[in-house]
Amino acid sequence: MGFAKYGEDIISRYVADNYRGRAAEADAPPPVSLPKLGSPMNKLKEFTVPTARPLPVIILADVSGSMKADGKIQSLNQATKEMLESFRDEDDLRAEIHVTVITFGAAGAQVHLPLVAASVAKWSDLPAAGKTPMGAAFAAAKALLDDRDVVPSRAYRPTIVLVSDGEPTDEWEAPLGELLASERGGKAFRMALGIGADAKPEVLAAFLHDPEARVFRAEEARKIREFFRFVTMSVTSRSRSANPNAAAAVAPEEDWDL
Numbered sequence: 001m002g003f004a005k006y007g008e009d010i011i012s013r014y015v016a017d018n019y020r021g022r023a024a025e026a027d028a029p030p031p032v033s034l035p036k037l038g039s040p041m042n043k044l045k046e047f048t049v050p051t052a053r054p055l056p057v058i059i060l061a062d063v064s065g066s067m068k069a070d071g072k073i074q075s076l077n078q079a080t081k082e083m084l085e086s087f088r089d090e091d092d093l094r095a096e097i098h099v100t101v102i103t104f105g106a107a108g109a110q111v112h113l114p115l116v117a118a119s120v121a122k123w124s125d126l127p128a129a130g131k132t133p134m135g136a137a138f139a140a141a142k143a144l145l146d147d148r149d150v151v152p153s154r155a156y157r158p159t160i161v162l163v164s165d166g167e168p169t170d171e172w173e174a175p176l177g178e179l180l181a182s183e184r185g186g187k188a189f190r191m192a193l194g195i196g197a198d199a200k201p202e203v204l205a206a207f208l209h210d211p212e213a214r215v216f217r218a219e220e221a222r223k224i225r226e227f228f229r230f231v232t233m234s235v236t237s238r239s240r241s242a243n244p245n246a247a248a249a250v251a252p253e254e255d256w257d258l
Contacts, residue, residue: 052096054155055239056115057087057231058144058188060137062164062195063105067128072165072195075221077125079228086232087118095156095239100144104137106130111140115150134164134203135172138179145184156244158188161231162207163224165195172203180209189247191234193218193227 059080067073080101087097100115106129113121141160145151151158179185192204193216204215218224237248 052093053244054098054117054152055095055235055244056145056151056155056158057097057099057118057235058115058141058158058160059099059101060134060141060160060162060164061101061103061112061126062132062134062166063103063126063128063130064132064166064169065106065129066132066166066198067105067195070196071221072224073126073128075224076163079225080126081123082225083228083232084118084121084123086236088121090118090236090239092239094242095244097235097239098155101126102137102140102144104133108133109136109140111144115144131169132164132166133170134162134168135170135175137162138172138175138207142175142179142182142185145179145182145188151184156238158184159231159235159238160185160188160190162190162192162204163195163227164193164199164204166198167200168203173206176207189234189238191231192216193224195221195224 061076061080063073067076084099087099090097097118098115099113099118099121100111101113103110103112103126105127112126113123145158190208190210190213192207192213194201194204195218197219199217201215201217205213208215216227216230218227234248238244238246241248
């Protein structure tokens with residue numbers, strides 16, 4: 001084989017190899033660009049789990065000496081305990097029920113149960129003694145609602161429940177006016193129960209500050225527990241609703257005296 005023929009073979013093989021290489025490259029899948037370390041694709045998507053907003057329930061409880069009679073204080077203790085137990089069973093991502101009990105009696109207005117989630121509330125029975133300083137209880141409720149460290153701005157509208165078996169023995173109109181004029185006190189859902197014949201419906205009506213709102217009365221101690229069951233249904237209905245800031249459409253289990 002001459003030199004010319006040898007050169008032709010070399011060139012042919014080079015051309016053939018170069019052609020096959022280019023063909024292989026053409027058939028190969030395109031290169032994959034890996035994300036750089038630290039890029040968003042290399043991280044899990046950030047997300048936040050929504051936390052339930054507090055739904056405050058404030059109980060203003062008369063623990064004056066007259067509550068000792070006819071089993072009233074025992075019924076109030078049992079009713080409050082049952083309410084807390086019912087609230088503990090509520091588990092909603094939207095609202096978390098928080099409860100506080102402010103008493104008014106011999107020691108003035110006292111926070112018997114600090115505002116805490118019902119799921120962790122520790123109950124101790126209420127004693128009964130002394131007079132009926134209801135005005136001091138209104139002032140204590142306003143102070144609590146005004147404290148953003150206790151009731152954060154994200155909290156839902158509170159429910160305030162007033163339970164009393166007598167007439168206030170202190171100045172109550174001015175503290176009540178301040179409570180109703182406050183941002184949260186004025187917007188709160190308010191419920192009232194008068195126990196026995198000595199309860200003053202006009203005072204309870206002033207607390208409700210709504211001509212269409214109902215003042216409940218309990219002539220017997222057992223009615224206290226029924227009233228608290230109604231309170232429980234109203235609050236839990238709100239906590240489960242799409243809009244816990246709206247009023248719950250819950251009717252009492254039976255007819256009540258007005």
